[in-house]
Amino acid sequence: MPLSTSSAAPQLFYSEGSPYARICRMALRERGLMPQVREATTTLRDPAAAVLPHNPVGRVPALVLRDGTTLTETTLILGWLDEHGSEPAMLPGDAQGLAAYGRVLGLLDGIAVWNRELRRPEAERSPSVLSLEATRANRIADALERDVADGVYANIDAGSLALLAVLGYAERRHTVWKWRMNRPQLELWFIRASQRASFCETLPPLSGI
Known part of the structure; x- marks a missing residue:
């Protein structure tokens, strides 16, 4: 419409x-x-x-x-x-696509908590929260490594855009997380997908974390 x-x-x-x-x-x-x-x-x-x-x-x-x-x-x-503009639709229409989107949202939520904790004065940070979120992020990223190898995020939809957003955030504002390590398929997916104009036109500012 x-x-x-x-x-x-x-x-x-x-x-x-x-x-x-x-x-x-x-x-x-x-x-x-x-x-x-x-x-x-x-x-x-x-x-x-x-x-x-x-x-x-x-x-x-x-x-x-x-x-x-x-x-x-x-x-x-x-x-x-999704009710306006042209294709492609953003929200997946099947359970598998919604599940893939949900996995990335879960990753993003955990990264946001991890990042906020790191922005506190060092004496106020919770080691247990930092450990929990780092473990969660790596566990999800390992699953995403398998997912992208199977073509799960091949379409441009909410899942792939969310994945671009969270990995792009890690590249520029949460560099403490070395998500590329031992995840060649995820890295290759990001390199290719990050060439899209929508990604390049929305780069966030660099942060010191």
Whole structure:
């Protein structure tokens, strides 16, 4: 369903460092919706954040529709995008595809916890949390190594975009995780998939972690 361009066009709030928002930003580009959905950056954990009048949760991504309704959470926004623009559909239509997407979301959630813990002062960090999330990330990445070898993430959909987002996050903002080690299939998949314009146009800033 096409959208008309106007000052009341839907608006996607994002933070440049958020891998969750990056999934939606890549999906906008993959579905050809960039001329019809505006992007707007916002700060986070800030009482003056631009997104707060629209989303009291204060998180991104947040998609403000023409009537003022605000959709939050990546998967809900991907569902809305699937009703607009052109192919390909983002949300898989089968259980296997949804399971693949879910595995990557689980990885991303764990990486987010790991990264937040590392951003605390060293004396306040929890060694058990750091160990748990590092173990979880490596366990999932080992499964993903097998998955990509079997062609599970060959299609451009929510699963592959989420995988691009989390590995891209590890490359630039969570470099403490050496995900490439002993995972040649996953590395090769990333090298090839990261050539897509949607990935290159949404690179997050570098971080010191």
